Amino acid sequence: MRHIDLHVHTTASDGTLTPSEAVWHAARLGLSAVAVTDHDSCEGVCEAMEAGAAAGIEVVPGIEISVDYQGRGVHLLGYFIDPASPAMEHLLELVIAERKRRNRCMAEALRADGIDVRVEELREKYPDSVVGRPHFAAALVELGLASSVKDAFDRYLSIGQKYFRPRQYIPLDEAFAVVRDAGGKAVLAHPLQYRFPEPELLRMISVMKDAGAVGMECLYFGYRPERVAHLRELAKRFDLCVTGGSDFHGSRKPEIEMGEPFVPYELLEELKCR
Numbered sequence: 614m615r616h617i618d619l620h621v622h623t624t625a626s627d628g629t630l631t632p633s634e635a636v637w638h639a640a641r642l643g644l645s646a647v648a649v650t651d652h653d654s655c656e657g658v659c660e661a662m663e664a665g666a667a668a669g670i671e672v673v674p675g676i677e678i679s680v681d682y683q684g685r686g687v688h689l690l691g692y693f694i695d696p697a698s699p700a701m702e703h704l705l706e707l708v709i710a711e712r713k714r715r716n717r718c719m720a721e722a723l724r725a726d727g728i729d730v731r732v733e734e735l736r737e738k739y740p741d742s743v744v745g746r747p748h749f750a751a752a753l754v755e756l757g758l759a760s761s762v763k764d765a766f767d768r769y770l771s772i773g774q775k776y777f778r779p780r781q782y783i784p785l786d787e788a789f790a791v792v793r794d795a796g797g798k799a800v801l802a803h804p805l806q807y808r809f810p811e812p813e814l815l816r817m818i819s820v821m822k823d824a825g826a827v828g829m830e831c832l833y834f835g836y837r838p839e840r841v842a843h844l845r846e847l848a849k850r851f852d853l854c855v856t857g858g859s860d861f862h863g864s865r866k867p868e869i870e871m872g873e874p875f876v877p878y879e880l881l882e883e884l885k886c887r
């Protein structure tokens with residue numbers, strides 16, 4: 614049976630494989646299609662599409678946008694977007710400017726405690742990436758202040774920790790409008806990551822559906838079968854198609870392998886019909 618992965622990060626955001634490497638990796642794993650879905654960036658899409666043509670694997674152009682849902686960041690996947698869309702380019706410029714502001718705040722807070730992490734150095738070290746907390750986490754590991762990226766998040770960078778600084782997320786309606794203007798289809802990413810109790814989960818799905826979501830990522834790395842079954846039921850109830858992906862980040866999240874969980878190719882066909 615043909616299978617796919619609709620959620621993969623590259624060096625264009627916080628993955629460790631370049632877009633070409635990620636696509637060739639997908640091809641070697643025997644996947645029939647792979648979507649490149651970098652955080653707030655479609656910089657990797659063109660390279661990935663070219664690699665897909667060379668490797669003989671279908672590449673779906675995508676993006677993962679953090680949108681504002683009641684003051685917190687909920688992730689929206691945009692598939693089949695045109696990376697050169699002016700609306701998308703404009704949106705991403707705003708996101709990058711806001712990230713720069715926030716990165717400076719985090720660096721200042723660290724420096725006030727004698728921890729020397731410079732934004733300019735991170736930008737030089739990861740020239741093609743959207744620099745964010747994962748890169749700060751890597752720097753803290755290199756300085757010997759954390760044992761792993763996860764440890765750096767848990768002790769310093771996660772919400773509630775000393776060096777966490779909030780950033781303003783894109784308003785929900787604006788994000789959906791831009792995905793639509795860029796010719797894309799919007800899908801709610803990993804609905805269980807937000808740890809909402811059931812009534813809140815239903816409310817979020819309903820809001821997303823009303824805003825224009827066509828699908829929901831029900832298959833996701835680590836989701837247990839009974840939870841997946843429940844999400845599938847909810848997708849049906851809200852007339853959303855079911856999608857799935859691993860959220861592969863290369864060695865930055867070594868526990869996650871591309872192509873897990875198993876996502877059948879027919880789900881991509883259903884998404885295309887939406």
Ligand code: AMP
Nearest residue numbers: 627652744745746747762763766767771
């Ligand atoms: P940012 O967009 O800069 O706020 O960083 C968010 C990204 O950091 C997420 O997309 C994850 O890839 C990563 N991240 C968030 N929390 C953790 C964690 N506890 N451990 C490892 N990575 C994390």
Ligand code: ZN
Nearest residue numbers: 622627652862
């Ligand atoms: Zn990420």
Ligand code: FE
Nearest residue numbers: 677688802803
């Ligand atoms: Fe996400």
Ligand code: FE
Nearest residue numbers: 620622677860
């Ligand atoms: Fe992701």
